[in-house]
Amino acid sequence: MSKLLPEFPWDRLEPYKATASAHPDGIVDLSVGTPVDPVPQLVQQALTDAADSPGYPTVWGTPALRDALVGWSRRRLGATGLTHRHVLPLVGSKELVASLPTQLGLGPGDRVAYPRLAYPTYEVGARLAGADHVVYDDPWELDPDGLRLLWLNSPSNPTGRVLTADELRRTVAWAREHGVLLVSDECYLELGWEAEPVSVLHPDVCGGSYDGLVAVHSLSKRSNLAGYRAAFLVGDPAVLGELLEIRKHGGFMVPAPVQAATVAALGDTAHVTEQRARYAARREALRGALEANGFRIEHSEASLYLWATRDEPCWDTVGDLAKHGVLVAPGEFYGDAGARFVRVAFTATDERVRAAVQRLGG
Template identity: 80%
Template sequence: MSVVAGLSGRLPTFPWDKLEPYKATAAAHPGGIVDLSVGTPVDPVPELIQKALIAAADSPGYPTVWGTPELRDAITGWCERRLGARDVTHRNVLPIVGSKELVAWLPTQLGLGPGDVVAYPRLAYPTYEVGARLARAQYVAYDDPTELDPAGLKLLWLNSPSNPTGRVLSKEELTRTVAWAREHGVLLVSDECYLELGWEAEPVSVLHPDVCGGSYEGIVAVHSLSKRSNLAGYRAAFVAGDAAVLGDLLQIRKHGGMMTSAPTQAAVVAALGDDQHVREQRERYLARRTALRDALLKHGFRIEHSEASLYLWATRDESCWDTVGHLAGLGILVAPGDFYGPAGDRFVRVALTATDERVAAAVERLA
């Protein structure tokens, strides 16, 4: 067995490959496929961000892993303005090459390995488990993180708003979990990439002083511009929190050359400095959410959680694959809930990331 095969052998089967036959069925619909399976943005990159990228296109030198001072200013300012965080310094922030990269490689970059434990929600983004596997660490899914056995637990993932369920953790839940993690010396990393997309709840960051007590010790928050600014193609994200943790990550990432491109850094400065385009994009998603939610309910679905994020967590109280097949017959492709853990085997995840025209087509077919 080759070394490469040995590494890939630690990973589960890539789940999306299982969806291909259903995608073919949906694509055969006379009106074409409505792909609501993947949360990839479809709306244009805001013009002010494109202009910032173009203006920085002549960037012949290497960018820095820590980012420009302007980028760090933009991140710290956004954290204070949008998250309510206090006294955020440059040492409390670090740009990353998209949030998925960070999630997949964080356990390795933290030096975790056999005997160490990574914990994540029972229903969760699959890359939390992938990251643990890559590091050869153990992993465990939880319902309530404060009921975990802290022995050997080194990394605790939170995800609020949740992918896939859209569940939002309350300020009280976050505060209790932060206190528990600190008591047991466990690093808490909160994936908050959907924080600006709250519909029926107002998501709160672990960096909010009411949650963390004004100290960032032992906590890190992950944020992405993919959804809120349509920048999935730019690979633009950052982490904020414990300066000691981020300082170590900075040194490791310098050695690894894990740097965001200079034009992307300039684009992020523009994106974080403008709230108007985020409000406009929220309105687009809200309209699509309302239309799809009403259509699914009328079609006999039940929707749970989904108070935030870019998905509807829906069920017909049957196998998720039966539901995927049913909708594929209508030309609609969705993600089966068991992609996110066995507990999701009777749900599907319906993304709001399709054009208005395609959403309208889905609504018509569900009628």
């Protein structure tokens, strides 16, 4: 089965990581984009309080968790008319992205589409199912023949691009016209900087109907819960109901303490505001240092990354920065169109960001 997959991209970065790690002041790792700040105290407390959970959790989650998912989606996404049937917990969003085509029953002859510059796991999911995969610039220009799953990603990983409400509406209309399931990866939705991301489930986009639409959300970035593997789906109850039945058989269960922690995290906005402020300061510092070092920043109006280029092959940029002890991700990881870009995460600690700025001459 592994022969169906491309080389794991991060393995290719290891030699550059070794170079960066040899810097006298240590590595500044701006590549993967893993959270480094503390888990909010109220979330830690909720996890601890639920630690005595000897029984099996349910795949659909507790009623309290489903209430929290519905309530947050109403408040933050503007989604209306939601019930428990419109939500489904996930064991982190990556497992869903990698397994969704298989869980939907896709296979040879079916096609999965995703943006030309995109998170590599969209392709992985198609390959694992034995389905074909195709990239797009504008989704409504795709050939709908055999297309079963259309991925959107706004804000984008890696570019930070935000799709407008008009672009989302046009894509929703096109997908519905051609009977294509549209799944919108919105894991960075709460991290808009120069644009306000809109969910595909907002009534201005979907017309108040969730037919053929599913949105993916995660607490990894907004609440520093990457280590908890806490995420969820919101959308078409017919699609989510089918996935629920399949996932029951597969045992895709979010641990009970993590369910309790998710309820606490979704019920609080103070820690989100505090974390946004941290990221905003780091983003400003790194952007200034990169631009002073000859980089051009494109898109990057949202998410946790700066999409940067010096108009040279991305591996040359990676190698040069590694000599300064700074590790970034080559744009090639996200598609051939990224071959002259690097993705720079601003998830390092304040101290490490200051080190990077100093090394870049900022």
